[in-house]
Amino acid sequence: MIVLATVTAAAALLLIRTGIDHLHDPATLARVLAGPAARGVAGRRLRAARAVAVVELLVGAAVLCSLALGPVLPTPLLGTAGPQWLLATQGLLYLGFTASLWSRYRRGDQTDCGCTALPAVVGPAALARAAGLSLASLLAALVAPATTALDSGPAGLVLVAVGAGVLAALLHALPAAIDGLPTAQPGRAA
Amino acid sequence: MSVLVAALVLAWVCLILLVLAMAGMLRQIRELQADVAQLTPRGRRPLVGRQLDALAGDTSTVLLVLSPGCGFCEVAHRMVAEFAAAHPQIRFEALSFRAADWPADPSLPVRVDERLFAELDVPWVPALLVVDGSGTAASARPIGSEEALREQLSELLDTAKPLPGV
Incomplete structure (x- = not known):
């Protein structure tokens, strides 16, 4: 369960990082949301991008709190199944990213995936990362709803914290390292 | 799963990710080198010995x-x-x-x-x-x-x- 908790925590950290990046520069995500045919970034798309960024930030932070502290935070709001719902939401968010990336990958999109501020072309690594983190989050929601890092004692907590940080840093850079840099921005010709 | 086994599993996961990232970056460096070689203007031939x-x-x-x-x-x-x-x-x-x-x-x-x-x-x-x-x-x-x-x-x-x- 520690491994699953670490991977889920890494997914949450990555989600927080993504949310911060998208809030800082919503135009990149807005171009992704507008699609390749769009010529500019309309205000509506920017608002949608900011909304997605806020959701990413909130879900990531809530999952991280839930993993670290247990059902202290989510239970009063979401009931006893609160942590499960949070993990499932995180899994579904990543599933949505996977579906979007898969659709763009099949179209032969060579633009920035818009995942984080680190530009990376839409490719197998970005897809595998989103799919893997989705699977881990959904699995954690199913099999280990009550597991928290605190249950494993101080050593487990340290392992989850350090492991999640290292894993999140690696996963953050992985698409750019494997898939490479984009040849153009989303919605703009190469 | 004990903490030690979990640490071992996570270490291997991180190592595999690092290897994948390094392989990807090496591939990109090779591609970049090939691109740069194509972009380089025609190399200067030695002037002495050239016949015109x-x-x-x-x-x-x-x-x-x-x-x-x-x-x-x-x-x-x-x-x-x-x-x-x-x-x-x-x-x-x-x-x-x-x-x-x-x-x-x-x-x-x-x-x-x-x-x-x-x-x-x-x-x-x-x-x-x-x-x-x-x-x-x-x-x-x-x-x-x-x-x-x-x-x-x-x-x-x-x-x-x-x-x-x-």
């Missing part, structure tokens, strides 16, 4: 390569013209890709030939080349200063073959 029919003649020629935009070329042209006038047994010629205000001098005719200039692809201007009768560059040196030019011209007296009948 347009420079072939009955004897060797001392070729002064000039450029209209080069400040020292005017001085080099004047000095070489004076030297050529003093040594009519050696054939001198100047080459430029565009006409400029160099004074007309019968002992140092200026050939304006953009194509030949490009074909020669001399890395420096002004430069002094010695071209043999077959049009092959026997020597090529940049002219860095008046002293260097004087030295090169005095060396020419020892090496250059005189014009037939002169």
